[in-house]
Amino acid sequence: MTSQKIAIMGAMPEEIEPIIDKLDNVGTTVYGNNKYYEGSYHGQEVVVAYSKIGKVFATLTATTLIEKFGCDMLLFSGVAGAISNELSIGDLIIADGLCQHDLDITAFGHPFGYVPEGEVCISTDVGLRNIAKDIAKSKGLTLKEGVIATGDQFVANEERKNWIGTTFKADALEMEGASVAVVCNALNVPFFILRAISDSADMDASFNFDEFLESSAKISADFILSMVDAL
Ligand SMILES: Nc1ncnc2c(CN3C[C@H](CSc4cnccn4)[C@@H](O)C3)c[nH]c12
Numbered sequence: 600m601t602s603q604k605i606a607i608m609g610a611m612p613e614e615i616e617p618i619i620d621k622l623d624n625v626g627t628t629v630y631g632n633n634k635y636y637e638g639s640y641h642g643q644e645v646v647v648a649y650s651k652i653g654k655v656f657a658t659l660t661a662t663t664l665i666e667k668f669g670c671d672m673l674l675f676s677g678v679a680g681a682i683s684n685e686l687s688i689g690d691l692i693i694a695d696g697l698c699q700h701d702l703d704i705t706a707f708g709h710p711f712g713y714v715p716e717g718e719v720c721i722s723t724d725v726g727l728r729n730i731a732k733d734i735a736k737s738k739g740l741t742l743k744e745g746v747i748a749t750g751d752q753f754v755a756n757e758e759r760k761n762w763i764g765t766t767f768k769a770d771a772l773e774m775e776g777a778s779v780a781v782v783c784n785a786l787n788v789p790f791f792i793l794r795a796i797s798d799s800a801d802m803d804a805s806f807n808f809d810e811f812l813e814s815s816a817k818i819s820a821d822f823i824l825s826m827v828d829a830l
Contacts, residue, residue, distance in 0.1 A: 602644075603643075603644070603671040603672060603830065604644045604645070604646065604668070604669055604670045604671055605643055605644065605645045605646070605670060605671070605672055605673075605674060605827060605830065606645070606646050606647075606648075606661075606664035606665065606668070606670035606672065606673040606674065607645055607646070607647045607648075607673075607674050607675075607676060607823060607827075608647075608648055608649070608650060608657075608660060608661060608664060608673060608674070608675050608676070608779065609648075609649045609650070609675065609676050609677045609816070610649055610650050610651065610652050610653075610656070610657060610677055610773075610774065610775045611649055611651075611652065611677070611812075611816075612649055613812050613813055613816045614649060614676055614677040614678065614816045614819070614820070615636075615647050615648065615649045615676070615820070616816075617816065617817045617820035617821065618640075618647050618676065618820045618823065618824065619636050619647055621640060621824060622636060622638035622639065622640055622645065622647065623638055623639045623640070624638050624639055625637070625638035626638065630663060630667060631659055631660075631663055632651075633648050633649075633650065633651075633659070633660050633663065634648065635647070635648045635663070635664075635668060636648065637668070640824060640827050640828075641827065641828055643827050643828075643830065645827065646664055646668045646670055648660050648663075648664065650775060652774055652775075653751050653774050653775065654699070654749060654750075654751050654774065654775060654777065654778040655751075655778075656775075657774075657775035657776075657778035657779055658778040658781070658782055661673060661778060661779045661782040661783065662782050662786075665782070665783070665786050665788050666786070670788070671788065671789075672724075672727070672788060672789040672790065672791075672830075673779060673783055673788055673789075673790040673791070674727075674790070674791045674793070674823050674826055674827070675775070675776060675779050675790070675791065675792045675793065675794075676793055676816075676819045676820050676822075676823040677773065677775070677793075677794055677795075677816065677819060678773070678794055678795055678796070678797035678808075678811075678812055678815045678816055678819065679692065679747065679771040679772060679773040679794035679795070679796055679797065680754055680760070680771060680772045680773065680796070680797070680798050680799060680800030680804060680808075681770075681771055681796045681798070681799045681800065682748070682760055682761075682763060682764040682769050682770055682771055682772055682800065683743070683745065683764070683770035683771065685743060685770075686743060686770065686771060686796050687796060688796050688797065688798065688799075688807065688811050688815065689795060689796060689811070689814065689815055689818055690741065690743060690795065690796045691735075691740065691741070691742050691743065691793065691794070691795050691796075691818065691819065691822060692742070692743040692744070692745060692747065692770060692771050692793075692794050692795075692796070693723070693728055693731050693742060693743070693744050693791070693792065693793050694723050694744075694745070694746065694747040694776060694780075694792040694793075694794075695722065695723060695728065695744050695745060695746065696720040696721060696722050696723065696746045696747075697720065697721050697723070697746070697747050697748075697749055697776045697777040697779075697780040697792060698712045698719050698720045698721075698746065698747075698748050698749065698767045698769065698777055699712050699748075699749050699750060699777045700712060700748040700749065700750040700763045700766070700767055700769070700772065701750035701751055701752060702714060702750075711766050711767070712766075712767060717781075719767070720746060720767070721777065721780035721781060721784050723780065723790060723791060723792060724789035724790060724791060726789065727789055727790070727791035727826070728744065728791065730826060730829050730830070731791065731793070731822075731826060732744075733829070734822070734825050734826065734829055735822075738825070740822070743770060745769070745770030745771065746767055746768055746769040746770060747769060747770070747771050747772065747773060747776050747777075747792060747794065748763045748764075748767045748769035748771070748772045748773075748777075749772070749773055749774060749775060749776045749777030749778065750763075750772070750774065751774060752774070753774070753804070753805070753808075754772055754800040754804065755800065755801065755802060755803075755804035755805055756800075756801070756802070757801045757802065759800075760772065760799075760800040760801060771794055771796065772800055773794060776792045776794070779792060780792070791826065793819050793822060793823055793826075794819060795815035795816065795818040795819040795822075796811075796815060797811045797812050797815040797816075798811065
């Protein structure tokens with residue numbers, strides 16, 4: 600156990616509700632159109648919030664968790680669309696890197712996902728990833744590790760999904776992770792992005808998403824709480 604202050608972030612209410620339900624001594628602060636739940640989990644000080652959907656909202660919340668609430672690390676819990684055929688609904692994936700699939704200044708000769716002084720793929724904290732792998736092993740859970748692609752689009756199209764997979768060698772896609780990566784990387788805060796699959800980003804994505812959001816969000820949330828216990 601450390602005296603650190605851990606940020607736990609999601610994008611949608613459903614992604615953090617399973618976490619908030621388990622906190623002790625919860626107080627709330629409304630700031631920048633976000634509600635921040637401050638409390639403890641098994642003796643660890645945590646601040647929990649959902650950003651709302653998309654990269655811009657996620658950037659604001661991640662920055663606030665660090666700059667205003669003083670969190671020393673950030674764990675993201677949520678759902679994602681699968682790109683890799685190895686991922687089925689309910690499966691867990693941790694990001695070893697994150698990219699922005701809708702960032703495009705290729706007209707100037709740059710690669711997709713790149714802008715000057717930036718990087719296409721931002722790596723996550725290897726220590727937190729190793730803790731996750733140890734937990735998965737002890738629980739007999741399968742944990743995939745791979746690149747997660749972020750963009751301001753709900754992808755429900757096989758062609759777009761495959762383009763993202765090929766272009767970025769991504770295994771899953773969502774709408775917030777790369778924003779968290781940019782913020783935490785810039786502010787030198789260790790971060791961890793965990794997603795449970797809710798759909799396959801294809802023509803059935805919106806139906807599967809609606810059906811599996813709650814159950815997949817809980818799978819991710821339960822794992823994130825196991826991470827908190829191990830920190
Ligand atoms: N196929 C996919 N493409 C892009 N992102 C995702 C995700 C991950 N989250 C869920 C949610 C979808 S948009 C949303 C959801 N519900 C209501 C309104 N908007 C957004 O926060 C990104 C899961 N599957 C995805």
